[in-house]
Amino acid sequence: MRLWSAKRSSVSQWTDGLRFDPARSGRGHVESWFLKANDPHGRRAIWLKWTVWSGPGGREHAVAEAWAIAFGGADGHMATKTTVPFERARFASGTIGASVDGCTLSAEAAHGRVESGGRAIAYDLDIRSLEAPLVHFQKPWMYERGFPKQKIVSPIPNARISGSVVVGRETWALDAWPGMVGHNWGAGNSESYAWGHCNAWDDEDDVVFEGFSARVRAGGVLLPTSTALCLRHHGTSYMLSGLAALVSNHGAISARRWRFRGRGPRVTIEGEMWADTDDFVGLFYPNPDGTVCYCLNSKLARAEITVRLEGRAPRTLRSERAALELATRDPHHGVRMYV
Numbered sequence: 494m495r496l497w498s499a500k501r502s503s504v505s506q507w508t509d510g511l512r513f514d515p516a517r518s519g520r521g522h523v524e525s526w527f528l529k530a531n532d533p534h535g536r537r538a539i540w541l542k543w544t545v546w547s548g549p550g551g552r553e554h555a556v557a558e559a560w561a562i563a564f565g566g567a568d569g570h571m572a573t574k575t576t577v578p579f580e581r582a583r584f585a586s587g588t589i590g591a592s593v594d595g596c597t598l599s600a601e602a603a604h605g606r607v608e609s610g611g612r613a614i615a616y617d618l619d620i621r622s623l624e625a626p627l628v629h630f631q632k633p634w635m636y637e638r639g640f641p642k643q644k645i646v647s648p649i650p651n652a653r654i655s656g657s658v659v660v661g662r663e664t665w666a667l668d669a670w671p672g673m674v675g676h677n678w679g680a681g682n683s684e685s686y687a688w689g690h691c692n693a694w695d696d697e698d699d700v701v702f703e704g705f706s707a708r709v710r711a712g713g714v715l716l717p718t719s720t721a722l723c724l725r726h727h728g729t730s731y732m733l734s735g736l737a738a739l740v741s742n743h744g745a746i747s748a749r750r751w752r753f754r755g756r757g758p759r760v761t762i763e764g765e766m767w768a769d770t771d772d773f774v775g776l777f778y779p780n781p782d783g784t785v786c787y788c789l790n791s792k793l794a795r796a797e798i799t800v801r802l803e804g805r806a807p808r809t810l811r812s813e814r815a816a817l818e819l820a821t822r823d824p825h826h827g828v829r830m831y832v
Contacts, residue, residue, distance in 0.1 A: 507626045509648040511584035512678045513545045515552035520680055521781020522547040522555075526591055528603055528620070529792055530654035530672030531693045531814040537565040537665065538792035538814070539658050541605075541616065543591035543598050545579065545678075548781045557582030559596035560832070561607040561614035562774055563660040564792045570774050571660055572831035573607040573614050589648055589674065598674075600649065609832065618656035618667065620674065622649045627703060629721055629734050641719070641739075642679050642709045643686075649674035651692050651701045651725070671814070673701075682778050682786040683707040684715065684822055687744065687751035689766045691796045691815035700810060701725040702762075702798055704753060706744025720744030722755040722762050726800065731760040746819060748826065749773075749789075764798030764810075766817045775830035778820070789819040789828045 513522050527542040540562040547555035557579050562572045575594045583592040589600040596605025600622065606615035627650035630636060636644050654672040658665040671693040686707035694700060704722040708715055720742035721734035733742055733755035742755035750767035768791040778786040794817035799809045 507628050507646065507648070508587045509589050509626070509646070509676055510586040511545070512644070513547065513555070513584070515547070515555070518547055519549060521549050522678070523681060523778075523781070524678035526589065526598055526674065526676050528598065528618075528654070528672060528674050529690070529816050530618075530667060530670040531792060532565075533669075533671060533693055533814070535565070536793055536813065537563075539563055539616065539665070539667075540790065540792050541596075541598070541603060543593050543596065545582075545584065546779070546781075547579070552579060555579035557593045559593040559605060559607050561616070562790065562792075562831070563614055563658065563665075564772075564774070566660045567663050568661065570831070571612050571614060572774050572776070573609045573612050574832040575607050575609060589676075600674075613659075613661065615659040616656065618654050618658070620649065620672070621653045621655070621669075622651070623653065624649070624651040624701060624725060626650065627701075627723055627725070629703075629705075629723060639680070640711075641707070642681065643677055643683050643707065644679055645675065645677040645688075645705065647673060647675045647690075647703060650690075650703060681780040681782060681784075682788075682820060683709050684786075685746060686818075686820045687746045687766075688818045689751060689794070689796070689815060691766075691798075691812050693814040694810050694812045697810055699727050702796075702810075706746055706751065706753060718744050718746070720753055720755065722753060724760070724762055724800065726802065731757065731762070733757055733760070733762065749819070751817060751819065759803040761801040762798065764796065766794050766796045766815050768794040768817055770828060773828045775826070775828040776832060777830060784822065785824075786820050786822065787824065787826055787828075787830070789821070789826060791817045
């Protein structure tokens with residue numbers, strides 16, 4: 494079984510679009526598209542999300558949400574969320590397209606304003622994609638069947654985001670900020686997971702890293718951690734994400750840090766991502782089964798990743814503008830919960 498790929502990036506046949514099907518979602522469904530962009534010269538970031546959430550029962554128990562978080566503003570982090578019935582939202586099939594309470598996302602742009610709790614974040618952004626979609630699972634059936642519990646794909650893994658964001662009374666001007674658009678879905682959030690992404694390195698412009706580690710239950714048994722790692726290095730993709738790689742890769746999740754390691758015949762990837770407590774924003778992610786996942790979200794994380802390519806000297810990449818999300822069921826995680 495092939496654990497890796499070293500092909501030049503090209504136009505992918507992957508098509509994005511809504512995966513929620515009320516007729517097949519009797520046990521519940523969670524799904525989201527998200528956009529993140531980092532200030533290339535400072536410690537600021539914007540994170541936006543469009544979500545479908547359905548409890549058991551399908552369409553009648555489904556809602557749509559729009560989220561917005563500004564990290565590193567003049568008054569600290571700001572987080573907002575709005576919720577409407579699913580019937581009042583629109584999601585495209587076969588392409589990136591979401592519209593929730595006036596907040597829209599397409600492959601080319603994002604526009605909207607999210608207000609809650611007396612806080613407001615407005616945005617008017619253009620998206621310029623630089624890479625073909627990043628499909629994390631090499632076997633197509635892994636996106637269609639019950640395993641793995643959560644599916645993930647990055648329809649736009651590397652982009653430049655331009656436009657404006659209004660955070661309270663503060664206006665940010667975005668000029669080609671490094672960013673991405675991701676999409677995930679499933680019957681619920683994994684019991685424990687770490688997800689990381691970085692395309693804003695200190696001394697490198699043409700490397701994109703994304704990966705995750707997760708633990709899920711099957712038949713009531715908590716399975717060992719599975720880890721997938723994906724790297725695009727100067728146009729070549731290295732995908733340590735096949736079935737065997739999910740088991741052979743190593744991932745360790747702690748309270749504020751994610752460590753990982755993976756190896757293929759032509760590449761070894763090893764590193765870690767971490768953030769201080771004050772760099773996280775806590776988010777409530779309820780599951781359809783009634784449990785709650787606490788997502789500790791940072792877009793100001795630090796990353797240090799060593800890449801060993803066959804025939805080349807090892808290279809270590811560093812950043813203070815990485816995306817890191819850690820999920821836990823422990824309510825005593827110590828991070829302030831925002832929304």
